Amino acid sequence: MRVLIVDDDIVDRESVKRSLFKSSFDCTISEALNVDSALAACEQNTYDIILLDYQLPQRNGIELLLELRQAPKIRYETIVMMSNSEDEAVALQCIQAGAQDFLLKNEITATKLRRTIIQAQKRFELERELKDSFDRVKRLAERDALTNLANRHLFDETFKVAVSNNHRNQACLALILFDLDNFKLINDSFGHGAGDGLLIKVCKRISAVLRGSELFARLGGDEFIILLTNLNSPYDVARIAQRIQIAMQAPFEIDGKEFNVSISIGISIDNAQTNHSSEELLKYADIAMYRSKQSGRGQISFFEETMQHETQRRLALENGIPKALKDNEFFLVYQPVFSVDDSQLCGFEALIRWQSPAGLIPPDEFIPIAEQSFQIVEIGRWVAEQAIQQISAWNKLRSKNNLLSIAINLSPTQLNDLEFPAIVKRICNAHQLAPSLVEFELTETAILESNSSTLAVLDQLVELGCTLALDDFGTGYSSISHLNSIPLTTVKLDKSLMPLNEKRNKTDALVTGLVQMLKILELDIVAEGVETEQHKTLCQNLNVTRQQGYYFDPGLTAHAVTERYLK
The missing domain is CATH 3.40.50.2300 (Response regulator)
Structure with a gap:
């Protein structure tokens, strides 16, 4: 003992x-x-x-x-x-x-x-x-004897507490309710043993694509429900539902027979604006699932119509990005940047556009989706390749003393791409472009979210010879405190700082103060959003370094740039 x-x-x-x-x-x-x-x-x-x-x-x-x-x-x-x-x-x-x-x-x-x-x-x-x-x-x-999932009793008790906590915390909660399409036919044709075996395999496959923090329950028969709490946005629910649908695409093998099974999903959401009761959320999820059945089965439906359309649009864009890259639907436009001293062309900012078969998709719509799905990494590599190749081609038409630079926007998500500096180096070498002519523009969000890993990516770009610019300066609350935390050489004044009319005393004073501070820090200053003669005069009076905006030109295609500036 x-x-x-x-x-x-x-x-x-x-x-x-x-x-x-x-x-x-x-x-x-x-x-x-x-x-x-x-x-x-x-x-x-x-x-x-x-x-x-x-x-x-x-x-x-x-x-x-x-x-x-x-x-x-x-x-x-x-x-x-x-x-x-x-x-x-x-x-x-x-x-x-x-x-x-x-x-x-x-x-x-x-x-x-x-x-x-x-x-x-x-x-x-x-x-x-x-x-x-x-x-x-x-x-x-508390557990379902067949699938070992939570049963209806445990779900009901947990769900009531979760809804109460959600209201108190002003958070986002969702229900994903689904059943198997034509399950009764399988049961009647092949027996309850095959039906039970199918339910077990379906549950295992779906559990494998969940985060692990959800409550996955069997309500009875072939009806199941998933409770999601602490969501960042309703779009998170759509992505999980889509993962479930994708997981169901492969056939199931039961007793040597293959079964192709689809599920109809209904989704209801509770957030700070709605504050639905638990009974309402269950009812709404059931109605949404019924809509999926009516739509042809194997569908995903939200109870809220507006959310349904928005989610379908977002999912379509997310799923369309790989095809767009493959089919060359993305293209770049180039906004010219001019020196304030002599009004000479000194470079361009590369801006991505998406010409889908259905029409032009604005970057404000697809860029956030690409960031959330991490597809911005592949897009960012493509942009770097296209922009560097193009500026190199243009510089071959100019004298060595009058070379153009290219500014490329860098997403916070791209800073997690540890291979990016090496890719930029390879592209510059391939097109014989000095890295010093490549400037990467960072948002304040990218700086605020920086860590040792992302800072290492920035340091490698700087070591390569590239320069870093802080974009949209003047719109955030903490840009000033972060100016010295990143090896920046340039700051771009946000277009919102440009005066809208003649009554501009306060705006002028603000811009003047910011410019003076940036000069003390020995940073180059680029004014964005120069749209009028008044804006151009202000840039000259402030003696900023460069300027760009619709007063000169919007984003132009590579062909238009060549015709207008390089012939």
């Missing part, structure tokens, strides 16, 4: 050991002097019984007992508490905390200790059997 004695008093420990040796137990005895050393011992070894002193230094024995009971990596042990206190309240407190017995130290004898240990172990065995029985009953009450 393996015994752990936890007591800081050496005399008491020796007394207990003598009683153990006299009790005819075949013992292996370990000792600990405090709670921490006892916990460490229990993590490394297993013990048949722990003889635990109530009064320990720093933390008492009950605290150790509670920690042992709650530690997932420590096996549940038989524990006998010991104390010099004759206070019955102490003994009762120890038993209530989970000890199997209690001994007064001055009453310990070999016979009494032996009897106490045997009784404690038997009591512990009975307690464990009772707990196992309770766990089995609880599992039967």
